[in-house]
Amino acid sequence: MPLLAPPLSLYVHMPWCVKKCPYCDFNSHGLRGEPPPYERYVDLLLADLDADRADFAAALHGRSVHSIFFGGGTPSLFAPELIARFLDGVRERLPLAQDAEITLETNPGTVEHGRFDGYLAAGVNRLSFGIQSFDDDKLRRLGRIHSAGEAEAAVKSAQDAGYANINLDLMYALPEQTLEGALDDVARAVALAPTHISHYQLTLEPNTAFAANPPPLPDDDHAWAMQEACEQALAAAGYGQYEISAYAQPGRRCAHNLNYWRFGDYLGIGAGAHGKLSDAATGEVRRRWKTRHPRAWMEAAAGPGRIGGDQAVDAAELPFEYMLNALRLVDGVPMAEFEARTGLPAGRIAPALARCRERGWLADNPALLHTTGLGQRFLNDVIAAFLD
Structure with missing residues (x-):
């Protein structure tokens, strides 16, 4: 069968956060001492993109980018001016679809109204808030730096700034959480009228603080009851489930994540970023991932040391x-x-x-x-x- 080139996305990894959460196994690094070199990092992101474009010139020829996702870490630690500089650089290097979805992950504790205005002006047209819960006790146990009130205020501020496409991340099966508590989180999320809600079960991932010292979590039967009840509550509120953990209002499914789930292509730039690219001419599907630690990735600049691994996916896999x-x-x-x-x-x-x-x-x-x-x-x- 011929291999056909699927839609193309761009994932951009911003590795710093204010504080590492005890459940998090992402490539994120808490702030310590001197502020991170944000400006230099953005310049190196564009250099990383240039190097990937050169390496994959044939596979990228004639293809447009349909979505961009800034993940982390906490991308909202980067000033709007730096996000604008990066997006301007992308437009100079790759064709960007006119209706491209551009998402920025944000922590409610790291933004204010002026920044939302700036991100919107820069071209970010979708925000994803890492809320996790609207219970202040649960937020403290999860190591989050915001309160429930701050989360609600941040979402409303983004809406006031003109954002009409907003995702809220929620977790369930939290330490000592009850079914009523999980449903209350969903109700408070729905009350903010986001266009999309991501609803994940908290799991203990290896090499995290929670894995080393597990908190008391609901058992599997209670977690399943929470999932079913929350699914029903979200459906009743007009959020259709289209993926195990994703619920959206009509016409508001996340284009970037859909491209992942449908085995689309994506370039991954930045420390620890993963990418996948199909070459219709050779019939090859490649995966490339970048050096994980920000300092090592930055020291490698655009050279081969920025690459943590690169391999073709075997047909058997x-x-x-x-x-x-x-x-x-x-x-x-x-x-x-x-x-x-x-x-x-x-x-x-x-x-x-x-x-x-x-x-x-x-x-x-x-x-x-x-x-x-x-x-x-x-x-x-x-x-x-x-x-x-």
Whole structure:
């Protein structure tokens, strides 16, 4: 099957945050001593982009960027002027779709109204607030630097500045959280009328403070009850679930994350950023990731030392790589899309599909890869069925 180039996105990693949260396993680094070299970092982001453009010139030829996502860390530590400088640099280097979605992650404790005005003027048209909870006790236990009142004020300030596309991140199954507490968090989020809500279960990730000293978390049955009840509350409020942890008002699904979940392409620049690129001419899918520590990445500048790893995805691994994201989508994905984005025939995964359908994990539809309700609950097992 021919490999077709999917939509292209750009992920930009901003690695610093005010304080590392005890549950966080992202490549984030708390502020210590001297302020980080924000301006130099932005200049090196553009140098990193230039180097990737040169390395992948053939695969990028004629392609536009459809979404940009500033993740972290806390990207809102960077002044609007620096975000504007970076986005101007991107426009000089790559075609940017006229309706490109440009998202900036923000911590409610690091922004004020003037910055929202500046980010909007710079071209950021979507904000994602890391709220996590509206319970001040839970926020303290999660190590967050904001209060519930500050979170609500920050969202309203962004709306007053003109933002009409806002995501709120919420967690559930928090330390000693009750079902009523989880539902109250959802109700307070909905009251702010964001266009999108991401609702994640708190999990203990390796190499985090919570993994070393686990807090008392709800058991699996209580966590599942919270998930089901919150799904129903979000649906009743007009937020349709389109991915395991993502809920949106009509027409407000996150384009950037959808591109990930549908095995789209993305350049990843900045310390520890990951990227994935398809080359239709060679039929190759490559993954590249950057050196993780900000200081080491910056010292390497645009040289080869900025690259932490670079490899083609083996054909035997492509089905698992594809399903790892695509099966998270509630509506499923067309089988034809699997073929176009992996270059593999559907017959390659026929045995795994048959096993999953026999167990009731996948709908019996040869044209659609679609998990059933049971498959959603046992998604890790479904995905594992596609390991070579």
